[in-house]
Each structure stands twice: as C-alpha cells, then as structure tokens.
Amino acid sequence: MYVAVKGGERAIENAHRLLANARRGDQSVPEVTLDQISEQLGLAVDRVMSEGSLYDRELVALAIKQARGDLIEAIFLVRAFRATLPRFGASEPVDTGAMRVQRRVSSTFKDIPGGQILGPTFDYTHRLLDPSLAEGFVPEAPATAEASTAATPRVTDILGRDGLIESSPQAEDGAGVGDLTREPLNFPADRDLRLQNLARGDEGFLLAMGYSTQRGYGRNHPFAGEIRFGEVEVEFLAEEVGFAVPLGSIELTECQMVNQFKGSATEAPCFTRGYGLAFGQSERKTMSMALVDRALRARELGEEALAPAQDEEFVLSHSDNVQATGFVEHLKLPHYVDFQSELGLLRKLRQEFAEANAEPMKEAAE
Amino acid sequence: MNAPAYNFAYLDEQTKRMIRRAILKAIAIPGYQVPFASREMPMPYGWGTGGVQVTAAILGPQDVLKVIDQGSDDTTNAISIRKFFAKTAGVATTTATDEATVIQTRHRIPETALNENQVLVYQVPIPEPLRFLEPRETETRRMHALAEYGLMHVKLYEDIARFGHIATAYAYPVKVNARYVMDPSPTPKFDNPKMDNCPALQLFGAGREKRIYAIPPYTQVVSLDFEDHPFEPYRFNAPCALCGAENSYLDEIVTDDKGGRMFVCSDTDYCEGRQAAGHHGSLSAAPYKEKAGSHG
Amino acid sequence: MVDQDMADLDTLENDQPLLVAESLSKSFGRIAACRDVSFALYPGEVLAIVGESGSGKSTLLQMLSGQLAPSAGQVSYRMRDGVTRDLTTLGEAERRFLFRTDWGYVHQDPAQGLRMAVSAGANVGERLMAVGWDHYGRIRDTASDWLTRVEIDVARIDDAPRTYSGGMRQRLQIARNLVTGPRLVFMDEPTGGLDVSVQARLLDLLRSLVAELHLAVIIVTHDLAVARLLSHRVMVMKGGRVIETGLTDQVLDDPREPYTQLLVSSILPP
Numbered sequence: 001m002y003v004a005v006k007g008g009e010r011a012i013e014n015a016h017r018l019l020a021n022a023r024r025g026d027q028s029v030p031e032v033t034l035d036q037i038s039e040q041l042g043l044a045v046d047r048v049m050s051e052g053s054l055y056d057r058e059l060v061a062l063a064i065k066q067a068r069g070d071l072i073e074a075i076f077l078v079r080a081f082r083a084t085l086p087r088f089g090a091s092e093p094v095d096t097g098a099m100r101v102q103r104r105v106s107s108t109f110k111d112i113p114g115g116q117i118l119g120p121t122f123d124y125t126h127r128l129l130d131p132s133l134a135e136g137f138v139p140e141a142p143a144t145a146e147a148s149t150a151a152t153p154r155v156t157d158i159l160g161r162d163g164l165i166e167s168s169p170q171a172e173d174g175a176g177v178g179d180l181t182r183e184p185l186n187f188p189a190d191r192d193l194r195l196q197n198l199a200r201g202d203e204g205f206l207l208a209m210g211y212s213t214q215r216g217y218g219r220n221h222p223f224a225g226e227i228r229f230g231e232v233e234v235e236f237l238a239e240e241v242g243f244a245v246p247l248g249s250i251e252l253t254e255c256q257m258v259n260q261f262k263g264s265a266t267e268a269p270c271f272t273r274g275y276g277l278a279f280g281q282s283e284r285k286t287m288s289m290a291l292v293d294r295a296l297r298a299r300e301l302g303e304e305a306l307a308p309a310q311d312e313e314f315v316l317s318h319s320d321n322v323q324a325t326g327f328v329e330h331l332k333l334p335h336y337v338d339f340q341s342e343l344g345l346l347r348k349l350r351q352e353f354a355e356a357n358a359e360p361m362k363e364a365a366e
Numbered sequence: 367m368n369a370p371a372y373n374f375a376y377l378d379e380q381t382k383r384m385i386r387r388a389i390l391k392a393i394a395i396p397g398y399q400v401p402f403a404s405r406e407m408p409m410p411y412g413w414g415t416g417g418v419q420v421t422a423a424i425l426g427p428q429d430v431l432k433v434i435d436q437g438s439d440d441t442t443n444a445i446s447i448r449k450f451f452a453k454t455a456g457v458a459t460t461t462a463t464d465e466a467t468v469i470q471t472r473h474r475i476p477e478t479a480l481n482e483n484q485v486l487v488y489q490v491p492i493p494e495p496l497r498f499l500e501p502r503e504t505e506t507r508r509m510h511a512l513a514e515y516g517l518m519h520v521k522l523y524e525d526i527a528r529f530g531h532i533a534t535a536y537a538y539p540v541k542v543n544a545r546y547v548m549d550p551s552p553t554p555k556f557d558n559p560k561m562d563n564c565p566a567l568q569l570f571g572a573g574r575e576k577r578i579y580a581i582p583p584y585t586q587v588v589s590l591d592f593e594d595h596p597f598e599p600y601r602f603n604a605p606c607a608l609c610g611a612e613n614s615y616l617d618e619i620v621t622d623d624k625g626g627r628m629f630v631c632s633d634t635d636y637c638e639g640r641q642a643a644g645h646h647g648s649l650s651a652a653p654y655k656e657k658a659g660s661h662g
Numbered sequence: 663m664v665d666q667d668m669a670d671l672d673t674l675e676n677d678q679p680l681l682v683a684e685s686l687s688k689s690f691g692r693i694a695a696c697r698d699v700s701f702a703l704y705p706g707e708v709l710a711i712v713g714e715s716g717s718g719k720s721t722l723l724q725m726l727s728g729q730l731a732p733s734a735g736q737v738s739y740r741m742r743d744g745v746t747r748d749l750t751t752l753g754e755a756e757r758r759f760l761f762r763t764d765w766g767y768v769h770q771d772p773a774q775g776l777r778m779a780v781s782a783g784a785n786v787g788e789r790l791m792a793v794g795w796d797h798y799g800r801i802r803d804t805a806s807d808w809l810t811r812v813e814i815d816v817a818r819i820d821d822a823p824r825t826y827s828g829g830m831r832q833r834l835q836i837a838r839n840l841v842t843g844p845r846l847v848f849m850d851e852p853t854g855g856l857d858v859s860v861q862a863r864l865l866d867l868l869r870s871l872v873a874e875l876h877l878a879v880i881i882v883t884h885d886l887a888v889a890r891l892l893s894h895r896v897m898v899m900k901g902g903r904v905i906e907t908g909l910t911d912q913v914l915d916d917p918r919e920p921y922t923q924l925l926v927s928s929i930l931p932p
Contacts, residue, residue, distance in 0.1 A: 008440045009449075076410065083406040084372065184401040184576040187504050264691060313502055323574050326411030330491070333413065333443055337436045337473045337632055340618055341535035341554040344600055349529055512755045516762075516792025520777070520784045523791065526798055527781055527820050592798035 023068050037061040044071060046251075046280025051321065052078030053181070053200050055250050055279055072202075076322050083181070090177050092235040092244050096254045096277075097154050101230040103281075106155045108223045108258055114152030119229060120281075155226040156256045156273065165225075165258060165271040187313050188299075194316065198292060199277060201319030203285045209309040210291035218295050218307030221260035222274065229253045229281050253278050255286035259294045262301050272301060375422040375455040381405055385423035385578070389569060392580035397542030398510070399493050399577040407573065414447055414472060415573030417489035421451065421470050424485060424569075430458045432466035437474035437615065437632035444472070463635050473536075475557040477614045477636040480566035482583060488551045490572040493579065495539040495549040515547050518590060526595055535600070541588045542581055555589070556600045556615050562587040606631045607649040609640035678740060680705050680846060680878050681726070685735035688721050695721040697902045698735070705845060708872060708879040710889035710910065712925070713899035719882045720850065722899070726880060727767060727848045728757055739846075762789050766839030766847035770854045772831035775838065776823050782809060782834055783819040789842045808837040812867060829860035833867065840871065849881040853888055865891050886925060890914055898922050 024031070038045050038061040048060045052075045060078055067073035103119025106112050118124075159165040169191060171177075180196040189197070198206065213219055232252050235244040255276040263269030274294030276286030296312050298305040308314055318324060373379065388402040407415040425431065431451055435444035439461040447470065448459050460466050463478040472489040480486060496506045499517050509515065518539060525533040538555035542548045550561060551570060561568060561581060568581040581587060589597040605612045607628045614636060616629035628649055631637035679702035688696040696718040703709055711719045724730035726737055728749040737749045742764055752760070761767065769775040776785050786805040787795075795801050806816045812833040814826075823831050832852060839847060852868070853861040869892055872879055883889055889896050889910060896913050898906040898921070906919045917923045 006440055008442050008445045012442055012445060079406040080408045084378070181403070181406070183403045186401075266691070313504065317503075322406070323411045326413060326415075327491070327574055328412075329410060330412030333472075334436045334441055335473070335552075336617060337554055337615070338536040338552050340616070340632075341556070341600060343618065344602075345531075345533060345535045349531075349533075352530065508754075512758060514758065514792060516788050519791035519796070520780060520788050523784045523787055523798065523801065524781060527783060527802075591796075592801075593796050594799045 023066070032065060034058055034061040034065065037064055043281060044069075046278070046282050047071060047203060047285070048074045048078060049279040050282055050285060051075045051200055051202065052082065054078050054082045072321050072325055076325075079322060089236070091247070092237055094232050094234060094252070096228065096232060096252065097152075097157065099152070099228055099230040099232050099252070099254075101152055101228050103230070104152055104226070104228040106224065106226045108155060108225050112155060112158070114148075114150045121283075152228070154228075154256065156258070159225070159258070159271065163268075163270060166262070166273060168273065168275075185316060187316075189312060189316060194296060194312075195275065195277075195293065197316045197319055198289045201289070202321035202324070203282075203288065205319055205321070206288040206292050207284060209295070209315060210288035212307065213291050213295050213309045218298065218305070218310040220272075220274070220291075220294050220298075222291055222294065223258045224287065225256040225258040227253070227255045227283055227286065229283070251280050253280065253282045253286045255283070255290045257287070257290040257294060264302070272297070372454055374427070375425045375451065376408075377405065377419065377422045381419075382423040385419055388578045389420065389423065389580060392569070392578050393567070393582050395546070396581055396585050397540075397546030397548040397579060399572075399579045401576055402578050404573045404576040409446070409450070411574035412491060413443060414470075414489040416571030416575075416578070417470050417472070417487050417573075418447060418450070418571075419573060420487050420569050420571035420578060421468060422455075424487075425451065425455055425457060425468060427455075427457065429467045430460050430465055431455075432460050432463060432469045432635075433471075434469070434474060434476070434633075434635075435472040436617075437476070438634040440634060461635050462639075463633075473552050473554075474615065474632060475553055475560045477611075477631070477633040478639075480564060482565045484566040486564075486566050486568045488553075488568065488570045490549070490551040490570050490577075491574075492537075493549055493570065493572040493575050493577040495537075495547050510546060513545065518547055519592075522590060522592065522595075526592070532591065532595060532597075538597075539590050541590060543585050544588075547590070548579060548581075554600065554615060555597075558587075558589045558597070559599055602629060604629050605647060606637060606640075607647040609637045609645045610647040611637070611640055611645070676705050679703060680707075680740050681880075682738045682746075683726060683735070684738075686722065686725055686732050686737065687734040688718075688725060688730065689733045694902050696725065696732075699897075699904055700735075701897065701904075701907070703846075703878055703880065705878050706876040707895065708877075708881065708893040710893035710896045711880065711882045711899060712884065712886060712889050712896055714884055714925075716901075717899040718902035719899050721902075723848060723850055723880065723882045727765070728752065728760075742845075762792055763842045764844050764846065766836075766844045768832075768835055768839055768847065768849040768852045770851040772823070772828070772835040775835040776831065778824050779822055781820045781822055782814070782826075785823065785834060786837050786841050789838070793842065804841065805837075808841055809834075811871070812837045813863075827860075828856055829864060832856065832864060836868070836871070840875065840877075843875070844877070846878045846880070849879060849883075851883055851885075852881070853883075853885070861888075868892060886914060898925065 038057045041064070044064055045057055045060050048064060048071055049055050049057070052060065052063070054060070059081070060074070063074040063077040064071070066077060101117060103121060104114065104117045106116065156165055160167060171192070178190055178192045178196070180193050180200070185193055185197065230251065231249045233249050234247045236247050238245045257274035259272045259274055261269045261271050272294065274290035276289030276293065278285045278289070292309055292315060295307070295309040296315060298310040305311065385402060388400045392398065392400045404415065405419060407418055409415060409418065421431070431448065433439065433444045433448040435441040438444065451457060452459055463469065463476045467483060468485050468487065469476065470487040470489070475486070494506050496509060496518060499521055500506050500509070509517070522532050525531065534555065536554045537549055537552045538558055540548055540550055540558060540561065550558060563584050563586065564581070565583050567583055570579045572578070591597040602616050606614060606616060608630045611631055614631045614633060617632045619628050619630060620626070621628055681703040684700050686696060686699040687694070699722055701709070711722060713719045721730065725732045728737070731750060738746050739749060740746045767775065777788070783802055783805040786808050787801040790801050790804060802819070806819055809816050809819055814830055814833055818826070823834055826834065853864055856864065865888060871877070872892065879892070881888070881892060893910045895908065896910045897904045898913065898919070900921050906913060906917065906922045913922065914926055917926050
C-alpha cells in the first residue's frame with residue numbers, strides 16, 4: 001500500500017547537521033582559523049573579495065571556511081551579506097597612479113620611470129611541488145632597501161601624453177555612477193556597468209573568453225601596457241565637512257592593455273585600450289578582464305563583432321557565476337510535474353507513431 | 367565583525383518599495399515583463415529568488431502564507447522557503463489553500479479555486495516566451511513592443527507539421543488581455559485554463575533574469591493555438607488512486623521495478639482535503655470501499 | 663516588356679509614382695559612395711540599377727529600402743492608404759510592418775532572407791502568421807500554393823531550406839516575400855552565385871511573377887543580361903553617380919556613354 005512521502009522538514013534538518021559535521025571534518029585535526037585563511041590562502045581571499053564585490057578580508061575568510069573551500073559558494077555568501085548593508089554613496093575615484101606599488105611590470109617598454117618591479121609573483125618559479133612546505137617551513141627574510149621616492153606614472157599616461165593611445169572615455173560632468181547591484185543591466189550596456197559586470201565576473205569564464213581572443217576569435221593585438229599591484233587610498237567626499245575624508249587603504253591590481261590601433265577619416269590612428277581592475281593580487285583576472293573589455297568595444301570602435309568574446313549580450317549575461325551556478329544547480333530541484341507532462345505527450349506521440357506504422361505491416365502480412 | 371539585523375521579510379524597505387513599483391507597473395500592463403533590480407538573496411538564483419522577492423515585498427504581518435513546489439507543501443524547497451519567511455517575517459503559515467492569503471508556488475496552480483482575497487506568486491526561471499526562438503534580449507524586447515509574434519506561431523506551426531500536435535507540454539505560451547504574449551512559468555498546460563478570468567491577483571517573479579510580470583484579477587488569458595488545432599488541456603486516463611479525483615493533475619509514482627505505477631494528486635492539500643471529506647481512490651490508506659466503476 | 667495588365671488597374675493609382683528618390687547621397691567619412699541620385703518608380707515598373715562593384719549600387723539599394731540613412735536627399739514612398747511618406751519619418755514599427763507586408767527584399771544569399779532551420783511551409787507562412795492568420799490548414803494551403811508557383815515540389819513543404827539546393831532556396835525566398843502581396847520588391851543580385859542554367863530558370867520565373875502580380879521592382883545587378891530580361895528601365899552607375907538612364911532596350915542597344923558602351927560590349931554572346 002502506498003503511503004505518500006512526508007518528512008521533508010526533518011530531512012533538511014538532518015542534512016544541515018551532516019553538513020556541519022562534514023565541514024568540521026576530523027575533530028582531532030585543529031580547526032582552521034580565519035587568520036590562517038586570510039594570511040596563507042590570501043589569493044583565494046582576494047578572488048572572493050573581487051567577485052563578491054566586498055573588501056573585508058576577515059568576513060571573506062569566514063565565508064571561505066563556511067563554504068568548505070568552495071569559492072563560488074563563498075562568493076555567494078559574501079554577496080548575500082553585502083546586499084543587506086546600508087549604502088553611503090560612492091568614493092572618490094581611486095588614483096592608481098599614486099599606488100604604493102609592490103609589483104609593477106610593463107611588457108611594452110624595456111624600462112620605465114620608476115622601474116620594473118617584480119614583487120611577489122609565481123612568474124619565473126619552477127612549478128615543482130615542494131615538500132618542505134608541508135610543515136614547519138620558515139621563509140628567508142626578503143631583501144630590503146630604502147623606500148624609493150621615484151614616481152611610477154602609468155605607462156598608458158606616458159603614451160597618452162603624446163596622443164599615442166586613445167584617452168579613457170570620461171563620463172559627463174555630474175553623471176552618477178551606475179550600480180549593477182541596484183539596476184538591471186540593459187543592452188547596449190554603458191561602460192560603467194560593463195566594467196562592473198566584468199569585475200564581478202567569474203575568473204574562469206573571463207579567462208576562457210580572453211584566451212579565445214588571443215587564438216583568433218576576435219583578435220585585438222594586445223600588449224600588457226602595465227600591470228600594477230599595491231595599496232591605494234580610498235577617500236569619501238563628506239558633504240558635512242566639504243572635503244574628501246580618507247577611509248583607509250585597500251590592495252588593488254590594475255591591468256592596462258594596449259591594443260591595436262584605430263583611426264578614422266577625422267582622427268589620426270592611435271592605440272586602443274582594455275582595462276581590468278580587481279581587489280588584492282589578481283593578475284589573471286585583471287588581464288582577462290582587460291582582454292574582454294577591449295573585445296566588447298568592437299562595435300564602438302567600428303570593428304566587425306563576430307566572435308563570442310565580442311558578443312556583449314553573451315558575455316555579460318553569462319559572466320556572473322552566482323547566477324550561473326544557481327540556474328545550473330537548480331536542475332536538482334524536483335521537476336517531476338513538468339516531466340509528467342512531457343511523458344504524457346511522448347506516450348501519445350509514440351502511440352500515434354505505432355498506429356501509423358501498423359497498417360503497412362498488416363498489408364505485408366496478408 | 368558586523369552582525370546583520372534583518373528587516374521584516376528580510377528585504378529593506380527601500381528595496382520593497384522598488385519591487386512594489388515594478389509590481390504596480392506590471393499590473394497596469396498585464397503580461398508585460400517589467401525589469402527590476404533583483405537583489406542577492408540568501409538562496410541561489412534559480413531556486414525561487416524572484417518569487418521570494420515578490421512575496422517579501424507584498425507580505426504584511428496579518429498575511430497567511432502557503433508555499434508549494436510541484437503542488438506539494440512538503441517538498442524540500444517549499445519547506446525551505448516557508449521556513450525562511452517564518453523566520454524573517456514571523457507570519458502565520460498554512461498548508462490549506464483556502465486559508466492562505468498569499469500563495470507562493472513553483473510549477474503548479476492549486477486545484478482549489480482561488481478567491482479575490484488571495485495573491486498567487488509564481489516562481490519563474492525564464493520569463494521570456496520567445497527566448498528559445500530568439501536568444502537576443504534586444505530583439506525580443508522589440509518584438510513585444512511591436513506585438514510581432516509571428517515567430518511564436520512559426521514554432522507552433524512547426525510542431526503541427528512535425529508531430530501533428532503542438533508539442534509544448536508545460537510553460538505553454540498565453541496571450542494576456544489580448545496584447546502581450548507571456549510565459550506562465552513551467553506549469554503544465556493542464557493548469558493554463560485556471561489563469562483565465564481568475565479572481566485572485568497573479569504575480570510572476572524571475573530573480574535571475576530580473577523581471578516581474580502580472581495578471582490582474584479577472585483578466586482574459588488565452589493559450590496560443592490555431593483555429594483548426596485548438597488548445598487542449600491534458601487529460602489523465604485515470605483518477606487519483608488516493609482520493610478518486612478525476613479533474614486534478616496527477617503525479618506518476620513508480621511503485622516497483624517491474625513497471626508498476628500509480629497516479630496520485632500532485633496538489634497534496636487538495637488530495638488530503640478530499641480524503642478527509644470521505645472521497646477515496648482505489649489504493650487509498652483508508653479501509654477498502656466498494657466503488658462503482660473503480661479502476662483498480 | 664510593356665505590361666498589358668496595367669490597363670486593368672485603376673489609372674489614378676498607376677499615374678502616381680510609388681517611390682521617389684530625390685538627390686540621394688551617402689558618404690562614409692571622406693568616401694562618397696553615392697552622389698545625387700534621383701528617379702521616380704511607378705507601380706508595375708521594373709528598374710535595374712547596373713554597375714560594377716564599387717559603383718555605389720548596393721549603397722543606393724540600402725538607402726532606397728530604408729536600411730541606411732542618406733547623408734543628403736530623401737526617399738518617399740506612397741503607402742497603401744495613398745499617403746506619401748518620407749522614409750526617414752517612419753517609426754520603427756511602421757518600417758518593420760512595411761517590410762513585412764507591402765515590400766519584399768530578396769537577398770543575394772538566400773540564407774539571409776530565410777529561416778534556414780525552419781520548414782519551407784513555416785518560412786512562407788510566417789508573414790501571414792505575423793499579420794494574424796491563425797488557421798493552420800489555410801496557412802499550409804497558401805504556402806503549398808506558393809511553393810507550386812515558384813516551382814518547388816509541394817512534397818518538400820516540411821523540409822527545411824538547409825536541405826534545398828541554391829536555386830530552390832532562392833525560389834523559396836521569393837515565395838516568402840510575395841505571400842503578402844507586396845507592391846514593391848527590392849532585389850540584390852538575386853541570381854548571383856547560381857549556375858547559369860539555374861539562373862535562366864529563375865529569371866523566367868521572376869519575369870512571369872512580376873508581370874502577373876504587377877510588381878514594382880528595383881533590382882541591383884552587375885549582369886546586363888539580367889537587366890535586359892527583367893527591366894523596363896535601367897540606371898547605369900559608376901563611381902557613385904548615375905551616368906546614364908533610360909528605357910532598357912534603348913540604353914543597351916544604343917549606349918551613349920563610353921562606360922556604358924564598354925559594359926555592353928563586354929557581354930559575352932550566348
């Protein structure tokens with residue numbers, strides 16, 4: 001005798017408890033602390049801050065712990081929290097030219113004012129698994145020197161001074177900055193919303209899209225004009241006091257790509273730009289973002305837009321990994337009612353097919 | 367660390383205001399998809415965030431909330447959403463359709479007829495009925511604005527040419543108030559007639575796609591078809607095995623690995639109500655009663 | 663080439679031009695693609711615009727069909743209600759409606775003017791459905807009828823044009839355009855890319871359809887033989903300008919401009 005399935009509530013409660021235990025793992029193993037995550041898995045924290053659109057290392061470390069290391073799950077937690085926070089307004093534009101650089105490289109010139117600074121990078125390491133890192137590793141103290149007072153002007157500003165690269169498009173005076181988390185995206189998208197979308201976009205997706213442009217799907221001849229990583233001041237214009245108040249500093253990575261030149265009947269040819277920006281040290285992300293930013297400007301720059309990375313609706317609609325995973329994983333939800341409808345239709349069609357094909361067989365039998 | 371404090375029904379008042387504005391616009395233009403700035407919610411996109419935002423925006427302390435998924439109050443996601451509102455709004459919840467003032471649903475319309483004091487909130491995955499024929503949003507927006515629905519009929523024509531029938535079993539497109547073509551959400555086409563001239567307000571929320579649309583009470587809703595291939599609601603070949611209902615949508619339950627099957631009402635509240643009132647099907651848990659014309 | 667059916671129609675309707683171009687010009691930056699083109703087209707009249715590639719004929723066609731805004735000059739069209747409208751004043755809804763009902767546009771590549779993955783019947787029926795036809799049987803019958811008229815085997819009505827030959831696709835595109843009874847059809851090298859024998863068959867079909875339906879046609883072609891077979895009048899373009907215009911037989915038998923003479927003399931004898 002059939003008894004209807006019940007007890008979903010109990011099942012969920014038990015599932016939550018099981019999850020909490022799986023998350024903690026073997027209790028004889030020490031619990032991982034938020035400090036450990038923030039300090040020693042710093043690049044994971046950087047990524048979650050960027051895609052979660054929230055700069056708070058401690059909170060993000062908690063999210064990563066709660067998500068058991070699943071970074072997209074962590075990004076989801078961070079974004080859901082961010083949605084509850086009150087909004088004061090927008091900061092003053094951050095001056096990346098005044099960044100206290102820890103790393104700064106350019107592939108377009110051999111040497112630049114302020115120098116090429118390698119900084120802490122995996123580049124040039126040999127990817128050999130190092131067992132000495134397993135436990136008790138104490139790194140050598142890094143080399144130190146007098147802090148340099150040399151200015152580190154942006155390479156794109158240097159090119160711009162001679163008019164060799166297009167100027168960055170400026171917003172109209174008094175125009176507000178759009179907010180992707182507060183207004184729905186429309187196509188064609190304005191530059192501010194496009195860049196916000198890419199900044200929050202999934203690193204893997206943007207990496208693949210950027211890679212595709214290099215392989216010929218909408219090639220735009222990129223050079224890494226500059227990649228810089230370091231601390232910048234964030235300032236907020238407090239109306240009560242009438243001047244900009246420093247809120248603190250954050251770490252940013254910025255990438256400026258220099259792309260193939262363009263000209264028109266009325267303008268001399270010059271290089272074009274692609275831009276990438278992310279929290280923390282996120283070079284792969286900012287470089288991919290810059291490649292895709294430039295690809296998405298194809299139509300604006302009068303180029304034929306045939307490649308996937310140049311398709312604005314395609315790229316911007318599918319870059320958000322929280323949305324993407326929500327929809328992909330929603331297939332786990334019960335769909336049996338719709339499946340039932342499909343079954344009914346299929347059975348009917350199969351019956352009709354059988355009837356239609358039954359007649360000639362009968363004739364053959366005669 | 368910042369410990370969050372949540373507003374009634376989770377959303378802050380400004381967000382609710384924004385959503386209500388979108389809802390009012392949707393009601394003023396029946397069947398038209400109003401863009402809205404969907405918020406990040408504590409459940410994943412694709413799992414009902416649109417429906418939850420609509421419900422959160424309209425819920426008041428006196429409301430009684432029912433949440434169903436696949437017609438049942440007891441499926442995991444329905445439970446999860448009901449608990450969410452119990453926790454963040456403290457409203458009374460119910461499984462009885464006729465006691466609810468707000469019903470949030472995924473993929474079914476309740477069998478019990480709704481009344482003027484009720485709001486039905488549908489969870490919608492893909493709001494755009496033309497999406498699979500035309501992937502570009504810029505183009506589909508234009509098609510709706512200019513009432514250019516030829517492409518929709520092309521799809522129906524193709525189905526008839528290929529299968530002899532219109533081959534859409536759920537999310538069957540409808541024309542609302544003789545103007546906008548709308549996707550009713552993945553409800554089975556069996557439920558389409560319930561939307562027509564319904565006394566309750568019907569609201570549709572798509573969180574990930576960021577659209578809200580609505581059917582005001584007593585609005586004409588017509589399923590698309592051809593004059594010589596009219597819309598036919600799906601009929602089951604058997605009544606519910608538990609309560610004997612002949613006009614309700616049935617779930618197919620696989621009972622053994624030899625092909626054994628039984629059909630029971632998808633709407634659990636409706637089925638339990640009928641059983642409580644003494645109706646029985648051929649396989650119900652109640653003592654066996656001789657029933658004329660039983661299909662055992 | 664004079665259409666005898668013209669006398670059967672309302673003379674007033676035929677006295678008024680259907681489409682008028684006045685001093686049409688188009689520049690792209692410093693390139694003047696089209697300069698100062700003017701003409702009037704009457705109902706049932708076939709006008710051929712001939713020239714080599716780069717002559718500006720395609721740009722002109724784009725402007726005449728409202729797909730490209732002119733840099734100077736204007737195009738006016740007499741709508742079905744009798745009112746003459748400047749194309750640039752048409753709203754998008756009006757323009758799209760016009761394109762689906764009173765106008766046809768035959769692309770050189772039929773894949774551009776068809777839905778390749780959708781059956782032939784649906785391709786022909788789409789415009790009917792777009793203007794409200796909702797009887798499947800009638801739509802299908804009308805589509806079958808048109809397939810026969812363009813000499814496509816009716817048994818292929820449920821096949822997608824992906825499975826059709828080039829000539830068949832082009833004929834299907836024509837049927838799709840003519841099903842709503844347009845008064846004006848634009849054609850962009852409709853026989854380009856087809857085998858010579860297939861071309862001949864298509865031209866024959868076009869000639870009889872145009873005459874039978876009293877269609878006004880603006881056809882762009884580099885092929886003078888096509889112009890001679892189909893058109894009443896011809897405009898010869900070179901470097902963006904119309905260098906010679908007149909009745910087709912006159913211009914082709916007795917070309918005045920040296921360039922026209924060159925074009926005519928380069929037609930290989932059959």
